[in-house]
Amino acid sequence: MSGIMTGFPSFDNLVSGLEPRKTYLLSGNKDSGKEDFVYKLTASALNREIVVVYVTTNRSNTDLIMDFSSKGLKLSQYLGTSMLILDDFIRSVSPQATDNTYTKVLNGPLDLTGLSVALSNVNNGFLKDGKTVLNVFDSISALLLYNNTVTMFRFLQFVCGRAKISGVTTLLMLDDEMHTPQVNETIKSLADSVITLKLDEGKRYFMVSGGAKEVLSWTSLQ
Amino acid sequence: MEKNSIKNDPVFGIGKLDEDLEGFPYNKLVLLSASPAVGNEVFGYQIIFNNLAHKNKVLLFLNRTSPQSYITEMKEYDFKPATDLVIIDSYSSVTGINATETPLNKMIANPYDGTEIKKKLLDELDKNYDVVVLDSLSLLIDSFDFDYVLSLIGAIKAKISTKKSSVVMLFTDWEYEQENVKKLFTAVNAQIDIKGVEKRVIFGQYFAVIKCDWVNKTSFSSALFKAIKPGGIKIYFPKILITGPTDAGKTSFIHSASKDAVSVDRLGGTIALDHGNLDLEGYKADLFGTPGQERFDPLLKLLGGEAIGVILIVDSSRPDQFPRAIEMLRKTETYGLPIVVVANKADLPNALPLEELREKLHLGKDAPLVATVAEDLSKIDPNEPTKLKEKGVREALMALFKQLT
Secondary structure (H helix, E strand, O other): OOOEOOOOHHHHHHHOOEOOOOEEEEEEOOOOOHHHHHHHHHHHHHHOOOEEEEEEOOOOHHHHHHHHHHOOOOOOOOEOOOEEEEEOOHHHOOOOOOOEOOEEEOOOOOOHHHHHHHHHHHHHHHHHOOOOEEEEEEOHHHHHHHOOHHHHHHHHHHHHHHHHHHOOEEEEEEEHHHOOHHHHHHHHOOOOEEEEEEEEOOEEEEEEEOOOOOEEEEEEOO | OOOOOOOOOOOOOOHHHHHHOOOOOOOOEEEEEEOOOOOOHHHHHHHHHHHHHOOOOEEEEEOOOOHHHHHHHHHHOOOOOOOOOEEEEOOHHHHOOOOOOOOOEEEOOOOOOHHHHHHHHHHHHOOOOOEEEEEOHHHHHHHOOHHHHHHHHHHHHHHHOOOOOEEEEEEEOOOOOHHHHHHHHHHOOEEEEEEEEEOOOEEEEEEEEEEEOOOOOOOOOEEEEEEEOOOEEEEEEEEEEEEOOOOOOHHHHHHHHOOOOEEEEEOOEEEEEEEEEEEEOOEEEEEEEOOOOHHHHHHHHHHHOOOOEEEEEEEOOOHHHHHHHHHHHHHOOOOOOOEEEEEEOOOOOOOOOHHHHHHHOOOOOOOOEEEOOEOOHHHOOOOOOOOEOHHHHHHHHHHHHHHHO
């Protein structure tokens, strides 16, 4: 099985996209361009008929779709078929929110069991149809604000482990400025590979550590 | 469930559990221990809903989500609380949701204060709740530790020992230290595991009673289930085979039992299979029907594979077909599985009486044998398969489910 191309030629040429079954941590501060990276990766995966299960923890499914749209990425043709959103945010502002055709509404950041069960159910449905699946967590920083590190570690170890057994690739987004170095290191230890982004003088750069192809010096992301 | 029923003892509201555990007596602690990929929350919704419907007084300790989200979820399963549910809200203060103390909503001001939680919960237990649900125990373990939770369980146990109260605790086993988990299992009166049947993906879910100290049994059966929106927990049988000779009424049976049955047929005769989803009295099943004609016999082994129960349908007026019926059991390789024999067309003038039919089919005296007849033909759409009267279909299915659980 070939890698999941991110849509950034400089990244894909050096790293060959994301390896199937692996867990990736996408790390960087607020301005580093993590969202642009994930949005482009999502669009690239969907274009290649890869299913994306998108877990949103810091904005509603509606806002997420608008954010994609503001970057010129239209999701409408994929929603409900090859892209499903697990919305772990909306009930914190609208407790009566319910599912729609492309969104499973979850109970909020403390209900990690609910998130794990929903992810398992959704992944199972696609895997039974023989699909290649990418799980995106945008982001685990919001979950880390409400759950202690040990709890989060157990949770991520379980869901990433299950994803691996099932052949699913996982991308975890982490805003490393929000957490202590110790928390960042603990979470990094779960990943097979860490992609780090930074913004420097208006340009974006990446590094990749771990995995088959590492890029250990800052390289322009284009 | 009758909303205006007279107050009863606590129930699980899940038929098989109430049957196997002979109800849910007072002064007991029950642990619902789930795998993180399966979840146990729907069991909680169902227990609350059914006890409120029984006019039982129910308390929910909630730290997993907000009370509003919890009720929204319950309603999605069609569990609209019939009477007031009292909630101790140990969630809203964590997430900053604006919530205020009311007689039905007791706030925990600081959910990270174990002393406050313990005091508020134990004080509330003085108010004689029939059923108390804790959702979730795992979050208490994550927020504090096992020692705190074991001490809380000890205090709850002591408190309810003098009252008419029972407690259900929802626990997700996030691969905690096994020694601690064992202490938890030891501290409760009953343990029910909720897990997945899994290989690369989870292809089934089951619950199993691991222990129960008020029932004098050494082992309990387990049951596959599905959590259905709306409907809740349904015991699930993934494959029931419906077989029998040509024109005995297999397709009619499946279309009578299921609202969404489909048939692969030609000129009214099944040529590949019939399939239907069944939802009956807390049970869900997938029904697979075989063709009856001998030219399709090579398919029979394939169709019978992995079936867990059989309904053999015969035409009561065609004893000449009975050897073929027995042959079909052999060819589907389902001989020996739980079985119910349906004696269809029992109202035809030349139909054999049930006991004669039992003898000719070499059935034991205890083998379930159910008579069925067609609906009034004048009410039938000629473009649809003939339907059988509900009574016989229901009786046959329930007789099979009884054997399977």
